[in-house]
Amino acid sequence: MMSQLLALCLFVSLIITYNAPVADARIRHYKWDVKYEFKSPDCYKKLVITINGRTPGPTILAQQNDTIIVEVTNSLLTENLAIHWHGIRQIGTPWFDGTEGVTQCPILPGDTFTYKFVVDRPGTYMYHAHYGMQREAGLYGSIRVSLPDGQSEPFAYDYDRSIILNDWYHKSTYEQAAGLSSINFTWVGEPQSLLIQGKGRFNCSTPGTDASNCNASNPECSPYSMTVVPGKTYRLRITSVTALSALSFQIEGHNMTVVEADGHYVEPFVVQNLFIYSGETYSVLVRTDQDPSRNYWATTNVVSRNATTPPGLAIFNYYPNHPRRSPPTIPPPGPYWGDVDPRFNQSVRIKARQGFITPPPKFPDRVMLFLNTQNDVNGYRRWSINNVSFNLSHTPYLIALKENMHHTFTQIPPPDGYDFLKLNIYERNPNASGTTTDAVYRLPFDATVDVILQNTNSMVVNNSETHPWHLHGHDFWVLGYGRGKFDPYKDPEKYNLVDPIMKNTVPLHPYSWTAVRFKADNPGVWLFHCHVEAHFFMGMGVVFEEGIDRVGELPSSIMGCGATKQFSKP
Amino acid sequence: MMSQLLALCLFVSLIITYNAPVADARIRHYKWDVKYEFKSPDCYKKLVITINGRTPGPTILAQQNDTIIVEVTNSLLTENLAIHWHGIRQIGTPWFDGTEGVTQCPILPGDTFTYKFVVDRPGTYMYHAHYGMQREAGLYGSIRVSLPDGQSEPFAYDYDRSIILNDWYHKSTYEQAAGLSSINFTWVGEPQSLLIQGKGRFNCSTPGTDASNCNASNPECSPYSMTVVPGKTYRLRITSVTALSALSFQIEGHNMTVVEADGHYVEPFVVQNLFIYSGETYSVLVRTDQDPSRNYWATTNVVSRNATTPPGLAIFNYYPNHPRRSPPTIPPPGPYWGDVDPRFNQSVRIKARQGFITPPPKFPDRVMLFLNTQNDVNGYRRWSINNVSFNLSHTPYLIALKENMHHTFTQIPPPDGYDFLKLNIYERNPNASGTTTDAVYRLPFDATVDVILQNTNSMVVNNSETHPWHLHGHDFWVLGYGRGKFDPYKDPEKYNLVDPIMKNTVPLHPYSWTAVRFKADNPGVWLFHCHVEAHFFMGMGVVFEEGIDRVGELPSSIMGCGATKQFSKP
Incomplete structure (x- = not known):
């Protein structure tokens, strides 16, 4: 009976493979051993996290629509691990985004975790640790996705x-x-x-x-x-x-x-x-x-x-x-x-190349204003959005939301905006005390969402920092940048809806604003955060949920922490 | 229905409490937050692991037969945790021994793990981390168990x-x-x-x-x-x-x-x-x-x-x-x-006090000779027993053995002895290459086991180190110490069977031997190892299983790693 079932499955997979439009896509299989080693990348010897003995780790070379399989063995002594595939949208595989606390539990020492995802777009991407501040310890590398054989870029190079x-x-x-x-x-x-x-x-x-x-x-x-x-x-x-x-x-x-x-x-x-x-x-x-x-x-x-x-x-x-x-x-x-x-x-x-423009939707379904502030919350220095600083829940959101474990984090969503009339971006934050949350924003599936990032003065007089914001699971359209304070009535009129570039990471310049638009069309739970390691560690991020009911069955390999510790699939 | 059941349970517990012979035993409840902090214990500032802001951590003060409950919250950033209650035999609670890889999975960052055990003997004990080399990072403290009220020690002090x-x-x-x-x-x-x-x-x-x-x-x-x-x-x-x-x-x-x-x-x-x-x-x-x-x-x-x-x-x-x-x-x-x-x-x-002698069984059921050697296994410097160096399995042995997950580690037991005739303890190890194992010794329940620890020359000429050997879950009788090479025919005649002290840790002196005897009467899985942090890390330990079929139902809190990642109790 069992063997018959297996045979049937095999037959079905063969049919699927045969009919697949990406029949020439390949599987790229990597085995990585992650551990601490002494290295001297700048002549100064220190302990770094290596992949197969190297930092930066091996470059992933693939072609569009290839499937990447990376078997990561955690050979750190007492420390867990997660690796994010930065710029890969993980369509259909939101559980392999590698974002500890959001899409997976961390990989325990001695364990081997297998990431498997499709690189569906050509281009230049990267991977790096996404747990604690491990990225800084040297766990990072390049991903290069080229076009399928026979296709070429709209520019020539040798x-x-x-x-x-x-x-x-x-x-x-x-x-x-x-x-x-x-x-x-x-x-x-x-x-x-x-x-x-x-x-x-x-x-x-x-x-x-x-x-x-x-x-x-x-x-x-x-x-x-x-x-x-x-x-x-x-x-x-x-x-x-x-x-x-x-x-x-x-x-x-x-x-x-x-x-x-x-x-x-x-x-x-x-x-x-x-x-x-x-x-x-x-x-x-x-x-x-x-x-x-x-x-x-x-x-x-x-x-x-x-x-x-x-x-x-x-x-x-x-x-x-x-x-x-x-x-x-x-x-x-x-x-x-x-x-x-x-x-x-x-x-x-930076604009989209002529002939390769993906036009953005004309209007947003939802507009979120994200004031970037520094705060002192209960005596701790923090970074915040709208004076609310983010702490990851102990149970990864993807699992908590998919499995309706709503007790694991605050259900009151964080604020969508701030009092932009009163705001003076050039003064030290008058709401410096702030609060923390582990709540997420839940977006209607397929909604068009505008996010306006507004920079302000930090806790230091006459200082405003640069924040590169990175969105997981999506590319967004960069609608515009402005100096000073964003005017929600007038500035949208200046948005570039003609040829905006799509990106996954965008700078927020000092005392400036940056406006992006994205479609909440990738079922999953996605982090949006400042890519400065210390800033995200200090709370500078938010989480978006979209289409959780469309997410497929979660692999059990991503579970095992927080409220999912005893959670197993039948 | 549910409330009636609860009431019945409450009633039953009241009866049990009322009839308990240790009716005056108390529950000592601790809540510990474990994290990294900068401290200067010797004037030099470094990162240490603290409990509630302190290293050493709080002293546990209790009376014999008290129940100790310690809720440990892991506030380390990316690092797991386990705490061993050194000297506490954990009778009936082998799963709370706190030995990562042997009796439990590690506690993940953000998780709270509750240890609950009875301190059944008065005396001086300690606790410390038992994961990787975390003990050295400052996670340790004292346990002092006094006699019940009204009882007194056989010596006076103010x-x-x-x-x-x-x-x-x-x-x-x-x-x-x-x-x-x-x-x-x-x-x-x-x-x-x-x-x-x-x-x-x-x-x-x-x-x-x-x-x-x-x-x-x-x-x-x-x-x-x-x-x-x-x-x-x-x-x-x-x-x-x-x-x-x-x-x-x-x-x-x-x-x-x-x-x-x-x-x-x-x-x-x-x-x-x-x-x-x-x-x-x-x-x-x-x-x-x-x-x-x-x-x-x-x-x-x-x-x-x-x-x-x-x-x-x-x-x-x-x-x-x-x-x-x-x-x-x-x-x-x-x-x-x-x-x-x-x-x-x-x-x-050091002998047992007159009037307080627990006589040892006259004869062993099993004798194990443990040659302490330093080895170079595949280019790695290791410590070994009988030229076999120990690596912890990725699945805690207590769970693997209790749940018959025998695929998780090597089933061939390590050697019980060595060629004591040929042995020259004063020369560098002629079998320096050695091997590694993750196998355990399985002891018949209630057997009397003799272990003779034999010291030798390390890899350094004219050097033999001191190894303090610690047995979890038991006190052993210290039968004797000898200089030089143990003679399994003659030396046992000199054993002290009259008034041997019982201990849980015993030194093995340079170029010497130490003989201990214990009853394998504590159902569970127990580590026996050199207490030098680096030596155990380099493989100097063994694991004993005894009476695994008598071990009660394992708490699910100890699971979640290795092959127990998807293991849940119905």
């Missing part, structure tokens, strides 16, 4: 390369988290270095450095060198997973043509430097049209903060020059950190 | 005080564990300081010290001061939870009369210094009979290793002298680290 940017702290994520969550609040401070493709260079002579842990001649921290052939066009896929820093990236003497952002084609424009915020990806085309007898600096530097972090340096190596040969020049300094205008202008400039 | 000793590392347990479990083995090295009741003193001027984290004037690291009244007798309950160090403890100018060891009365004997090994407890009587016009040093120092760790200092404060007033003398140096004889002799001297 070679395709990935670069992932990060900032790097010498203190452990535990130390950072303990400082952030203490009554005696301790800010993690500026990162010690910037990493390009996992390599940076900390000055071991910096006062206070434990010399025994710092070795400037360690080959691990030799600058990343990208070898290029003269006279060619390179597609550089640039990703930022920084914990904190907004970055500028530039290649000495070379223009860059922006052609892709977060998996969407951009109407091409040329920049000398690319501003990139944590959670964003861009593809730029670079023509190797400079003097081929030398190498050039590729550099990245912190913008938007008056940071002490030195720039990150890599070598743009013109073949056949030696890849380690230093360029004869001083590395270009990059733009001044305090200029908001160039960053704001780049944001505005 | 006051009862607890002191807990520890050694202290500045590196995180993650860093230590990563070093120990690397192919590129890195030994954690000697601890930076010794703590008496959680307080020590590291010299901030030590070269290489990060001065910004070291503050010699921090009140947190002022020496522990124990105020005593002159002319009185104090019972000092001394506990060691060291990660590594064997210790000597002494109070300048004062004799100590040993009266209790691991909850059992000792035939009194007087010492000037007490040797104590990790996992042991002693009660000593101290008469405050010295010049009352001054204070005295209470000190502890490392023995058995040529350690760089400075002695730990506390003040034995004669009232009404100021408790912070330094004694006018130089702290006594303590015994020479390298002398095995005095330590060996103290071990031999």
Whole structure:
């Protein structure tokens, strides 16, 4: 009986496979072992989380509609784990988004968890830990999804390369988290270095450095060198997973043509430097049209903060020059950190490429105003939306909502807006005390939702920070950016409904606003949060539920924590 | 119907309570919040695990037959947790022994786990983390169980005080564990300081010290001061939870009369210094009979290793002298680290008190010879028993065995002995390659089991370490100690079957053997292991199963990991 059933299932699957429109899609199978190891990515030895011995982890290379299977074994000693596939919408597989507390329970030490999802759009994406502050410990990598064989991009290039940017702290994520969550609040401070493709260079002579842990001649921290052939066009896929820093990236003497952002084609424009915020990806085309007898600096530097972090340096190596040969020049300094205008202008400039525009719905069904505030809640420094700071429930929302375990979190939704008439974004928050919640926003399925992110002054006088907001499970249309205070009556008239770019991560500039629109058409439960690791840790996020009744049967592998500890499928 | 049932239950419970022989036993209810905090126990600031903000955690004070309920909330960020109640036999509650991987799954972040057990014997015990190397991070404390009202000890004293000793590392347990479990083995090295009741003193001027984290004037690291009244007798309950160090403890100018060891009365004997090994407890009587016009040093120092760790200092404060007033003398140096004889002799001297002897069974049903070896298994440095190094299964053995999930670990038991004829304990291990196992020893219920621990040379020439072996769920009789190689034909004739002390932890001295006997009469699954944190982490332990069919229904709270992830009770 059993074997007959199996045979039937096999037969049915064969039929399904045969009829599938993506018949040439492949399965890409990865086995990852995650553990702590000592590494010296910037010459300073510290404990990092590696995948198969590496940080950044292996690059996932796939074609559109491929199925990615990643078997993650947690070989950390006492610590759990979850990995988010940033930019992959997880259509039909909301349980594999990898967001601990939202879509799954964490993976316990010794356990192997299998992620399985389809990469349904070409483009540049990333993966990283999404649990506590583990991303900062080094668990991250690139995802590159190319078009199916025979299809081509609307731009030409000879070679395709990935670069992932990060900032790097010498203190452990535990130390950072303990400082952030203490009554005696301790800010993690500026990162010690910037990493390009996992390599940076900390000055071991910096006062206070434990010399025994710092070795400037360690080959691990030799600058990343990208070898290029003269006279060619390179597609550089640039990703930022920084914990904190907004970055500028530039290649000495070379223009860059922006052609892709977060998996969407951009109407091409040329920049000398690319501003990139944590959670964003861009593809730029670079023509190797400079003097081929030398190498050039590729550099990245912190913008938007008056940071002490030195720039990150890599070598743009013109073949056949030696890849380690230093360029004869001083590395270009990059733009001044305090200029908001160039960053704001780049944001505005990014539009959908002609011929590849997905028009947004004309009107929203629901408008949410999200005031970004810093608060002191019961003595703890927090980040909040509308003065409400977010704490993850102990039971992942996807499971709680799908299985009607509504007792596991507050059922009163957080506020949809703020008193925009009274608001003065340039003063310290008059409602600094604030509150916390573990509640979610429940959206009508298929609704068109506008979110306007409004930046304000932080708790520090004359300071407003940059927040890159990332939405899981969706791409949104970027309707507009504005300086100052958003006017809900007038500013929507200026929205770009003609050729807005779609993205999954968008910057909110200091003392500014950013408006996005998305369709709540992906059944599941999705986090929307500031991608600054410390900011989300301090409560800067919200959760959207949509179409929970359309979510398929949850895999039992995502359960086992909070109220789902004893929850098993029959 | 439901309310009638409830009423009936209530009525039945009332009857049970009324008829209970321990009618005056009480419930002691604790709520503990466990988290990371920055503390400076030895003046050097580092991240430690606290209970309700403290390390050591709160002392559990109870009377014999009381029920202890501890609700542990895991407020660590990404890290799980388990707490072991060291010395409590957990009769009838083997699932609350708190040994991660053996008796329970770990407690997840955000979860609250309730331990509930009876302290059925008076005496001095301890609790500490039993997961990864978390004990070293500061999660430990004292348990003091006194006699029921109206009963008294066979010795008199005026006051009862607890002191807990520890050694202290500045590196995180993650860093230590990563070093120990690397192919590129890195030994954690000697601890930076010794703590008496959680307080020590590291010299901030030590070269290489990060001065910004070291503050010699921090009140947190002022020496522990124990105020005593002159002319009185104090019972000092001394506990060691060291990660590594064997210790000597002494109070300048004062004799100590040993009266209790691991909850059992000792035939009194007087010492000037007490040797104590990790996992042991002693009660000593101290008469405050010295010049009352001054204070005295209470000190502890490392023995058995040529350690760089400075002695730990506390003040034995004669009232009404100021408790912070330094004694006018130089702290006594303590015994020479390298002398095995005095330590060996103290071990031999500890016998059961006359009138309180529990006679051991005359003959064993089973004899197990446990050769303690260091090995290099597949390039990893390990500790082993009979050249087999232990790895915990991913599914706790208690659950796996009770629920017949035998696929979760190797069913071939580890070896019971070694070739004692060929053995040369003074040479480096000729079988250094060794193997690993996750198998257990299954003992016939109620069997009398002898275990002879045989020490050998480590991988270092002319070195044999001290291993304090701790048995969960039992007290064993200490049948004897011997120098050199155990002779299974002749040495048992010298066993002390007359007045052997019962203990739960016993030292194995360098190049020596130790023989213990226990009754396998406590249904459950029990760890027996070296209490040196790094040694157990490196595989120095075994697991005994006994009477698994007599174990009651397991609480579902201990499940949720490994093969029990989807395991739920109907």
